[in-house]
Amino acid sequence: MNRFATLIDRLAYEPRRNAKLILLRDYFASTHDTERGYALAALTGSLSFKNAKPALIRTLVSARTDPVLFGLSYDFIGDLSETAALIWPAAARPHDDVPEHPSLSTVVETLATLGKAELPNRLAAWLDALDETGRWALLKLITGGLRIGVSARLAKTAIAALGPHAPDAIEDVWHGVSPPYRELFAWAEGRGPRPEHSDPAPFRPVMLAHAIEDSDFDTLDAKDFVAEWKWDGIRVQAVSAADEDGRIVTRLYSRTGDDISNAFPDLAEALAGINAAIDGELLIIRDGAVQDFNTLQKRLNRTAVTAKMVQDFPAAIRAYDLLFADGRDWREAPFGERRARLNQIVREHGSARLELSPLVPFGTWDELRAARRDPAALGADAKAIEGVMLKRADSAYLPGRPKGYWYKWKRDPFTVDAVLMYAQRGHGKRSSFYSDYTFGVWRTGPHGDELVPVGKAYFGFTDAELRQIDAFVRRNTTNRFGPVREVTHTPDEGLVFEVAFEGLSRSTRHKSGLAMRFPRIARLRWDKPPREADRIDALETLADGAAMRLAVPSETDERIIE
Amino acid sequence: MRAYRASIPAGKAYLWGMRPTDLLKVLPEGLYCPSADVFIDPVRPVARALITHGHSDHARAGHGAVLATPETLAIMSVRYGANFAGSTQAVGYGESVTLGDTKFRFVPAGHVLGSAQILVEAGPLRIVVSGDYKRAADPTCAAFEVVPCDVFVTEATFGLPVFRHPPLSDEVQKLLHSLAQFPQQTHLIGAYALGKAQRLMALIRQAGYEKPIYIHGALENLTRLYQAHGIDLGEIRKISPGDGALAGEIVICPPSAIQDRWTRRFADPITAFASGWMRIRARARQRGVELPLVVSDHADWDDLCRTIQETGAHEIWVTHGAEDALVHWCHVQGLRAQPLHMVGYGDEGEAEPPLAQESGLL
Ligand SMILES: [Zn+2]
Ligand SMILES: [Zn+2]
Numbered sequence: 001m002n003r004f005a006t007l008i009d010r011l012a013y014e015p016r017r018n019a020k021l022i023l024l025r026d027y028f029a030s031t032h033d034t035e036r037g038y039a040l041a042a043l044t045g046s047l048s049f050k051n052a053k054p055a056l057i058r059t060l061v062s063a064r065t066d067p068v069l070f071g072l073s074y075d076f077i078g079d080l081s082e083t084a085a086l087i088w089p090a091a092a093r094p095h096d097d098v099p100e101h102p103s104l105s106t107v108v109e110t111l112a113t114l115g116k117a118e119l120p121n122r123l124a125a126w127l128d129a130l131d132e133t134g135r136w137a138l139l140k141l142i143t144g145g146l147r148i149g150v151s152a153r154l155a156k157t158a159i160a161a162l163g164p165h166a167p168d169a170i171e172d173v174w175h176g177v178s179p180p181y182r183e184l185f186a187w188a189e190g191r192g193p194r195p196e197h198s199d200p201a202p203f204r205p206v207m208l209a210h211a212i213e214d215s216d217f218d219t220l221d222a223k224d225f226v227a228e229w230k231w232d233g234i235r236v237q238a239v240s241a242a243d244e245d246g247r248i249v250t251r252l253y254s255r256t257g258d259d260i261s262n263a264f265p266d267l268a269e270a271l272a273g274i275n276a277a278i279d280g281e282l283l284i285i286r287d288g289a290v291q292d293f294n295t296l297q298k299r300l301n302r303t304a305v306t307a308k309m310v311q312d313f314p315a316a317i318r319a320y321d322l323l324f325a326d327g328r329d330w331r332e333a334p335f336g337e338r339r340a341r342l343n344q345i346v347r348e349h350g351s352a353r354l355e356l357s358p359l360v361p362f363g364t365w366d367e368l369r370a371a372r373r374d375p376a377a378l379g380a381d382a383k384a385i386e387g388v389m390l391k392r393a394d395s396a397y398l399p400g401r402p403k404g405y406w407y408k409w410k411r412d413p414f415t416v417d418a419v420l421m422y423a424q425r426g427h428g429k430r431s432s433f434y435s436d437y438t439f440g441v442w443r444t445g446p447h448g449d450e451l452v453p454v455g456k457a458y459f460g461f462t463d464a465e466l467r468q469i470d471a472f473v474r475r476n477t478t479n480r481f482g483p484v485r486e487v488t489h490t491p492d493e494g495l496v497f498e499v500a501f502e503g504l505s506r507s508t509r510h511k512s513g514l515a516m517r518f519p520r521i522a523r524l525r526w527d528k529p530p531r532e533a534d535r536i537d538a539l540e541t542l543a544d545g546a547a548m549r550l551a552v553p554s555e556t557d558e559r560i561i562e
Numbered sequence: 563m564r565a566y567r568a569s570i571p572a573g574k575a576y577l578w579g580m581r582p583t584d585l586l587k588v589l590p591e592g593l594y595c596p597s598a599d600v601f602i603d604p605v606r607p608v609a610r611a612l613i614t615h616g617h618s619d620h621a622r623a624g625h626g627a628v629l630a631t632p633e634t635l636a637i638m639s640v641r642y643g644a645n646f647a648g649s650t651q652a653v654g655y656g657e658s659v660t661l662g663d664t665k666f667r668f669v670p671a672g673h674v675l676g677s678a679q680i681l682v683e684a685g686p687l688r689i690v691v692s693g694d695y696k697r698a699a700d701p702t703c704a705a706f707e708v709v710p711c712d713v714f715v716t717e718a719t720f721g722l723p724v725f726r727h728p729p730l731s732d733e734v735q736k737l738l739h740s741l742a743q744f745p746q747q748t749h750l751i752g753a754y755a756l757g758k759a760q761r762l763m764a765l766i767r768q769a770g771y772e773k774p775i776y777i778h779g780a781l782e783n784l785t786r787l788y789q790a791h792g793i794d795l796g797e798i799r800k801i802s803p804g805d806g807a808l809a810g811e812i813v814i815c816p817p818s819a820i821q822d823r824w825t826r827r828f829a830d831p832i833t834a835f836a837s838g839w840m841r842i843r844a845r846a847r848q849r850g851v852e853l854p855l856v857v858s859d860h861a862d863w864d865d866l867c868r869t870i871q872e873t874g875a876h877e878i879w880v881t882h883g884a885e886d887a888l889v890h891w892c893h894v895q896g897l898r899a900q901p902l903h904m905v906g907y908g909d910e911g912e913a914e915p916p917l918a919q920e921s922g923l924l
Binding site for chain 1: 722723724725726728740743744820821822823824825826830832833841842843844846847848849850851852853854884886887890891894
């Protein structure tokens, strides 16, 4: 447990992806089999512990500490697991009776069989044996609070770094292996055979698109491409097949390979028996109309799936592509062939929950440009469309983000002129720069016009622009709060940003009542006095009128994924 | 800002009639001994001051006469210039001075070079003003000595039971391990200029690290002073423009510099910070620290409690820090205890500037 604790403690503070990778790789390379296997399971979210609830931790700590001191400490720290880990007093015992540190394997294997009644004593004994970091890691692990900024994909990339295989190859076998992953490590280190899929419905790494640049249209020939709508839902992979005993297994995966079937049992049931692996977009489709992302978000926000929710927010898939069917891997086939077979499968299945995503007809780039501008003219559900996808008609389905095959051509973003109000230091390479910006727009306040914050952005600018903004922040600081600086923002003095964003919706969690999706700095408007920045009314109209979406991992939100 | 309290509620009457609150009073300037007409660590200029140690919240410039250990006087003159006070008098460890009918003795506090507790004696009544102190090992200063007393005046910087400082060797190993794992990156460590920085250097040397340690210019004078006092810190180099990116090297700088533009010269620096506050994850994160090193020059909770017990004091006055928890603990132990609510201390050594409640911004 101690080495695992040290690892996640270090990972939790480390902002750099590459450094995380090195920390993970070194840990996996220097830790013995069972232990590293459970560590991998913990990092990829493949472990869960039913009985360890925060209330139990509270009870255990209360039994050992003065309640006033516990209360003051909890107030000071604000996190139960961390408070418990730090305040936990060692039980009095003779010096030669030092308890042995539990290994991660011991913890995982013991908890798998331990009865609920035995848990408190066992947990207390472990807490006695561990140091502060070990206790913190243990409590975070068993209460499911292990959020340390490591994606499943990053963990698998670290496994790949142990030997000759690519991360996608690890991904390919991932769903056929299970904790503690002995055969996976053996293969990854070049010591054993490739683990065979025992899972009839494995995840296959998805193919991703590049954003198209204006200059690409000069070199790409419209005749080589087909286009389809890019729906604003959740990119999923639906897989259903029978196992050796003829039992049908159906799974829904996110694009990073997380199994999300439990959140959509209605959809999984409707897809049972398709006997294929399909790439598509999960959407809420009510009375034949695709609902906007905000509506999908309402279903995503619930933890428990109720019958009412299933009825109110019926989930369906618009299918884009075919990866596996008829006992064969279709990924090598050209898009046109895959699409034709996909069409048949969807038709034969005959469920309203599975539709073929229509192609967008076009002959020239200009025709496609027109279609993208006005999807409704082609009968599409315009408010759930975030642009078009271009796919080379002859391209195979290639995992990752290969260049030259698929392009996304998103709808133009919305923009607003907003005033910089606060700046915060960045992390890692940017830690000496004020690189995270809170910006606001004007509204009428009790004492006249005032700025209200409407969003935060930390990219979109060039390195040169970052240096300019950083210098501006330092010269125009009006107040400091730790790592945050308040920056001059009067009608006449301040810095105006042109902020681009993907959507806007009403939100009670924000001071302005609005939540902005995927904001970034499009331009610095040194020429514009703050008084000429936009007013909140314009944004409110947009939020209420247009079809709006809210931040959840989509293909564009890279940073949320990793 | 909380107002100081001008009086300490009456303690029990002592044998010869003097109460502790007669011997020491809390005034706006700091703790005051009327019978000797002297303040201890006053926060405003006064005619005569006893100074426990050189941290800037305890040792200020502009007093008439200053009595302190020779090391503390040397630190003050490095920081404030030779004319930091009208006159100075050095009082070594174990020595006493008598002012009026009150005797003051300086005893090592183990906090930083020259740091002292001050034993105030009037007849049979003994009050120990401990200043800032720690019990953990420190190769750069004399170790804390327990002085039996009636009233113990203590700080409570880390006065919550969540603060138990880990073994120092673990923290130094964390640093050395990271250097081995990330040899292309500069390891930039924020550490307070007086005490922490030099102690860290000494600890790194104890762990067997022999390469030069680089320092920010702001640390130079105090570090040279430590070396002049015979403390072996190995090769310490002030950074010069020709040093380049210092990949794989250790650089120590004041905390205010760890995120300064100054850091851009280094090779993708890993930001470390040596402080007892690094125990708290949110604190480390707020400061953008990637490698928190829990190294403190203050007593942790266990040592605060242990020290109170070992002094045998039956009355405890808590000067600054997390007073509530420590006062509560004293009451549970059956000890009389008071927070003094003294304003102006929050050690440069380890106090934290207030941080914005981020949620208030958006
Ligand atoms: Zn101090
Ligand atoms: Zn202090």
